[in-house]
Amino acid sequence: MTLTAGWFMGLAAVLFALGGAGVLLRRNALVMFMSIELMLNAVNLTFVAASKALGQIEGQVATLFVIVVAAAEVTVGLAIIVAIFHNRASADVDEFAELKG
Amino acid sequence: MTDLIWLLIALPALGAAVLVFFGRRIGEPAAGWLATATVAGSFAVAVAAGAGFVTGDLHPTTIDLFSWIPTLGVDATLLWDPLAVTMTFVVTGVGALIHLYAIGYMHGDPRFGRFFAYLNLFIASMLTLVLAGNFAVMFVGWELVGLSSYLLISFWFEKPSAAAAGKKAFIVNRIGDWGFLVALMIVFAAFGTLDFGTVFESAPEVLSVGTATAITLLLLVGATGKSAQLPLYVWLPDAMEGPTPVSALIHAATMVTAGVYMIARTGALFELAPVSQAVVATVGVLTALFAATIAISQRDIKRVLAYSTISQIGYMIFGVGMAAYTAGMFHLVTHAFFKALLFLGAGSVIHALGGEQDMRKMGGLRKVMPVTFWTMVIAWLAISGVFPLAGFWSKDEILGAAFAKGGLYTGLWAIGLFTAFLTAFYMTRWLAMTFLGQPRWSDDAHPHESPWVMTGPLVVLALASTFAGALNTPWRLAFEHFLEPSFELVTQSLPPENIGVVVALAGLSLILVLFGIAVAWRRYTTAELPAEAGRFWYVTLHGYWIDEVYGRVFVLPGKALSAWFARVLDGTVIDGFVNGLGRTVRGFGAAMSTLQSGWVRSYAAVFGVGVLVLLVWTLVRGGVI
Amino acid sequence: MAEVVVFVVFAFAALAGAFVMLLARNPVYSAIGLLTTMFSIAVFYVLLDAHFVAAIQVIIYTGAVMTLFMFVIMMIGVDRDEDTSERIPYQRPIGIVLAVGFAAVIVAAGSGAWVTGSASFATPDLNGTIEAVADELFGTWTIPFLGTVFLLTIAALGTIALARYGPTGPRPIDDGEGRT
Numbered sequence: 081m082t083l084t085a086g087w088f089m090g091l092a093a094v095l096f097a098l099g100g101a102g103v104l105l106r107r108n109a110l111v112m113f114m115s116i117e118l119m120l121n122a123v124n125l126t127f128v129a130a131s132k133a134l135g136q137i138e139g140q141v142a143t144l145f146v147i148v149v150a151a152a153e154v155t156v157g158l159a160i161i162v163a164i165f166h167n168r169a170s171a172d173v174d175e176f177a178e179l180k181g
Numbered sequence: 182m183t184d185l186i187w188l189l190i191a192l193p194a195l196g197a198a199v200l201v202f203f204g205r206r207i208g209e210p211a212a213g214w215l216a217t218a219t220v221a222g223s224f225a226v227a228v229a230a231g232a233g234f235v236t237g238d239l240h241p242t243t244i245d246l247f248s249w250i251p252t253l254g255v256d257a258t259l260l261w262d263p264l265a266v267t268m269t270f271v272v273t274g275v276g277a278l279i280h281l282y283a284i285g286y287m288h289g290d291p292r293f294g295r296f297f298a299y300l301n302l303f304i305a306s307m308l309t310l311v312l313a314g315n316f317a318v319m320f321v322g323w324e325l326v327g328l329s330s331y332l333l334i335s336f337w338f339e340k341p342s343a344a345a346a347g348k349k350a351f352i353v354n355r356i357g358d359w360g361f362l363v364a365l366m367i368v369f370a371a372f373g374t375l376d377f378g379t380v381f382e383s384a385p386e387v388l389s390v391g392t393a394t395a396i397t398l399l400l401l402v403g404a405t406g407k408s409a410q411l412p413l414y415v416w417l418p419d420a421m422e423g424p425t426p427v428s429a430l431i432h433a434a435t436m437v438t439a440g441v442y443m444i445a446r447t448g449a450l451f452e453l454a455p456v457s458q459a460v461v462a463t464v465g466v467l468t469a470l471f472a473a474t475i476a477i478s479q480r481d482i483k484r485v486l487a488y489s490t491i492s493q494i495g496y497m498i499f500g501v502g503m504a505a506y507t508a509g510m511f512h513l514v515t516h517a518f519f520k521a522l523l524f525l526g527a528g529s530v531i532h533a534l535g536g537e538q539d540m541r542k543m544g545g546l547r548k549v550m551p552v553t554f555w556t557m558v559i560a561w562l563a564i565s566g567v568f569p570l571a572g573f574w575s576k577d578e579i580l581g582a583a584f585a586k587g588g589l590y591t592g593l594w595a596i597g598l599f600t601a602f603l604t605a606f607y608m609t610r611w612l613a614m615t616f617l618g619q620p621r622w623s624d625d626a627h628p629h630e631s632p633w634v635m636t637g638p639l640v641v642l643a644l645a646s647t648f649a650g651a652l653n654t655p656w657r658l659a660f661e662h663f664l665e666p667s668f669e670l671v672t673q674s675l676p677p678e679n680i681g682v683v684v685a686l687a688g689l690s691l692i693l694v695l696f697g698i699a700v701a702w703r704r705y706t707t708a709e710l711p712a713e714a715g716r717f718w719y720v721t722l723h724g725y726w727i728d729e730v731y732g733r734v735f736v737l738p739g740k741a742l743s744a745w746f747a748r749v750l751d752g753t754v755i756d757g758f759v760n761g762l763g764r765t766v767r768g769f770g771a772a773m774s775t776l777q778s779g780w781v782r783s784y785a786a787v788f789g790v791g792v793l794v795l796l797v798w799t800l801v802r803g804g805v806i
Numbered sequence: 807m808a809e810v811v812v813f814v815v816f817a818f819a820a821l822a823g824a825f826v827m828l829l830a831r832n833p834v835y836s837a838i839g840l841l842t843t844m845f846s847i848a849v850f851y852v853l854l855d856a857h858f859v860a861a862i863q864v865i866i867y868t869g870a871v872m873t874l875f876m877f878v879i880m881m882i883g884v885d886r887d888e889d890t891s892e893r894i895p896y897q898r899p900i901g902i903v904l905a906v907g908f909a910a911v912i913v914a915a916g917s918g919a920w921v922t923g924s925a926s927f928a929t930p931d932l933n934g935t936i937e938a939v940a941d942e943l944f945g946t947w948t949i950p951f952l953g954t955v956f957l958l959t960i961a962a963l964g965t966i967a968l969a970r971y972g973p974t975g976p977r978p979i980d981d982g983e984g985r986t
Contacts, residue, residue, distance in 0.1 A: 082809070082810070083809050083810060083813055083853065086916060086917075087813060087817075088850060088854070089912075089916055090912075090913055090916060091817050091820065091821075091850075093908070093909050093912035093913055093916070094821065094824075094909050094913075095820060095821070095824055095843065096908070096909075096912075097905040097906070097908045097909035097912075098821075098824040098825065098827075098828055098905065099824070100789060100901075100904065100905050100908060101828060101901055101902065101904075101905035102827060102828045103782070103785055104782055104785055104786055104789065104897065104900070104901030104904065104905070105782075105828070105892075105897070105898060105901045105902075106828070107782070107889070108833055108836075110833050110836075110837075110875065110878060110879060110882070111827070111833055111836045112782075113875075114827055114836055114837065114840045114875065115827070115828070117840065117844075117867075117871065118824060118827065118840060118843060121843065121844060121847050121867070124847070124859075124863075125847055125850060125851075128850075128851055128854050128856045128859060128934075129850075129854060131854070131856065131932070131934075132854040132855060132856070132932060135932045136932075137932070137934065137938055137939060137941075137942045138942065138946075140856050140858070140859050140934050140939055140942075141939065141942050141943055141946075141947055143856075143859050144859065144862065144939070144943065145947075145950065145954065147862060147863070147866055147867070148954045148957070148958065149954070149957065150871070151866055151870065151871060151958070151961075152957050152958050152960075152961035153961075154871050154874060154875075155874070155961050155962065155964075155965045156961050156964050156965055156968070158874060158875070158878050159964070159965040159968040159969055160968060161878065161882075162878060162881065162882075162968075162969070163968050163969070165881075165882050171882055172889075173780075173781050173782060174780055174782070174893060174894070176779075176781070177778065177779030177780055178779060179777070179779050180777060180778055180779030778894070780894050780897075782894060782897060783894050783897065786897060786900045786901060786904070789900075789901075789904045789908075790900070790904065792908075793904060793907055793908055793911070796908070796911060797911060800911065800915050805915045806911070806914050806915050
């Protein structure tokens with residue numbers, strides 16, 4: 081029994097689904113953010129697995145770019161959360177519903 | 182000099198523009214003087230540019246101003262020929278006098294400047310009409326005249342009756358305009374151009390008798406609207422609601438002569454349609470008789486004159502209808518003088534009596550207003566057709582031409598002759614009730630002679646009314662020669678060649694006229710006014726209830742139809758559509774806005790559903806699952 | 807065979823970490839769960855011979871990013887337990903159905919290929935060393951790589967601006983002695 085790309089792909093799909101569930105089900109803005117990070121990581125895993133399966137290094141380069149963008153996103157996102165927290169003393173996204181139609 | 186013809190229109194138009202915007206600032210009486218000066222300036226230009234026709238040096242000229250509708254080949258062209266010169270003289274000459282008079286008459290009116298702006302606009306419109314070199318420009322003038330008459334008749338729009346009269350004039354004129362416009366379209370379809378010169382010269386080859394008859398009958402519809410002929414005359418008596426100078430302008434110099442002028446101008450088309458000519462002549466003479474019978478019993482000083490205008494215009498239409506263009510135009514000119522004089526005199530009386538218009542409350546004004554009285558005597562004799570004043574010559578030329586033509590026209594001649602008798606009768610009644618006999622005005626009225634700006638024009642017009650007949654006597658046909666270049670394409674009907682017959686006819690009509698004057702004189706110069714009771718007086722006083730009949734037949738169904746449209750079509754269909762559209766959008770928006778919950782996780786869920794659906798769809802389509 | 811054992815162990819760790827992150831009521835536990843998952847993924851990278859990416863994963867994610875998360879959590883308050891009741895109608899069943907459905911569809915779509923298809927890796931000798939990655943990154947992808955420099959700079963500036971400027975202008979900086 082040897083490892084194939086399919087193992088990693090399947091695991092990545094499940095992790096991605098768990099991350100999506102986190103975005104949909106958790107009300108804490110920080111945890112939602114973590115869920116998004118998890119989804120990004122799941123996608124990274126498929127990139128690297130595909131890179132290995134196809135014998136091309138580009139998959140790993142793509143992963144690096146995703147990591148960089150995610151890092152930038154995290155800094156800004158967390159700054160926004162902190163700013164909101166300053167004003168509202170809450171990290172519950174359901175309380176930020178002013179744009180209701 | 183003919184290069185400056187455009188100035189004729191531009192001067193009053195400029196005056197109108199200036200006065201519309203700055204009339205209040207310029208104030209009284211400067212605004213009036215400015216307006217008078219522009220019209221007098223036009224008159225001066227017309228004299229300078231038209232003198233060549235008298236000496237015979239000048240030939241009819243077409244002036245291209247600018248390319249107007251290039252796709253149809255229509256340019257803004259003016260035509261400067263003796264016919265246009267004649268009309269221009271009348272419009273600007275009489276118009277200037279009326280402007281001058283109005284300075285006195287409108288004294289103290291809060292919208293003094295605005296009034297003169299409208300007057301100037303009227304003159305500019307009328308000049309556009311008479312100077313037009315093609316049908317399109319003429320139509321522009323035609324419509325502008327309608328507009329300015331509406332503005333002027335309803336000038337005192339605070340009075341509901343004045344506003345209604347303005348509307349009535351406008352709407353009735355629209356019916357005539359419709360005829361004119363359709364005629365214009367047929368002309369364009371047949372000739373491919375609207376230019377007067379081309380159309381008239383090629384008419385005999387291009388037009389069949391049927392087409393020519395159709396065009397000319399539609400033109401007649403237009404003429405009956407503007408010139409207040411049967412059956413569209415009804416607006417003119419009500420136009421008395423406007424200030425008196427307006428009545429003078431509309432009745433004497435400008436608007437109502439438009440139809441006569443137009444028929445004379447398009448004579449080359451009428452030439453091809455004898456049926457139309459007979460119809461035009463018949464309409465004219467019947468209108469003359471019809472209006473004269475109504476004029477007999479009117480009690481309002483201006484209404485008598487209004488019906489007399491309709492009657493006199495009937496004569497002119499009669500004249501141009503039977504191709505006696507010179508005679509018709511001649512009567513137009515003389516009528517412009519004495520009818521303007523009559524209206525201005527009536528205005529002077531009304532002014533003196535503080536707005537009183539009922540002749541039963543006048544009488545005996547002869548001593549109080551000598552200038553007005555004596556000028557009115559001249560006008561009275563002129564319109565009645567007493568030798569040797571202007572009306573005598575022009576009216577008898579028309580009647581003579583009809584007599585010479587024979588056939589159907591002999592009958593029309595007899596009617597015209599009888600109308601001359603009626604004219605003498607009602608004008609004598611008018612003069613007697615106003616100026617002669619015992620004073621019947623109320624005690625608090627203090628009649629006085631009018632200021633010189635009002636009497637001055639009266640004197641000038643009285644002189645013109647006296648001597649204008651000399652323009653064209655059977656012995657000296659100056660006017661006929663003058664107009665010849667304009668009527669080269671048509672065969673004119675002329676009075677009998679035999680001078681003895683002419684004198685005999687004139688003598689006959691003069692006897693009838695004097696008889697009419699004598700009858701009225703006996704009846705109305707008594708101390709007490711005769712009781713005008715009886716069926717005839719009752720019927721004619723109400724103008725045969727034509728207004729009421731029109732009201733029942735046309736206005737009521739029209740209003741009912743409008744109400745129906747307003748209720749059903751506008752209220753239900755159009756409003757229903759618009760409201761329904763709004764309601765649909767609002768309902769849709771309300772339904773959609775519940776999706777806009779503000780919860781970001783809810784949006785994420787919708788987004789996720791979309792992603793999943795697309796994913797499944799893609800995979801199924803790719804055959805993977 | 808040893809690779810399979812390592813994979814299974816860390817796959818369980820990754821899934822467990824993900825579930826902890828998803829279900830924990832206290833964000834601190836969520837963060838620790840996520841940390842576990844990310845570390846497991848670093849291990850998978852090693853299994854896949856992506857050594858440089860594995861190192862970056864540990865340094866940036868488990869190191870920098872998660873530290874940042876912890877920092878913010880501490881700042882906001884550790885002792886806040888989240889209210890687990892759901893106010894949005896149908897949100898919970900929709901979320902669960904979507905997650906399960908997504909995973910099921912992907913696995914269903916992939917199972918055919920993974921089970922029957924390319925059984926082993928095509929080029930087992932592919933090695934994600936620093937040198938190999940750098941060749942690619944600074945050869946083909948130079949311009950996008952430089953683009954990330956701008957991205958990070960802008961992100962840093964944005965963060966500073968968010969922290970420093972309120973609705974009425976720059977916030978005063980407290981020097982610790984009551985003066986501003």
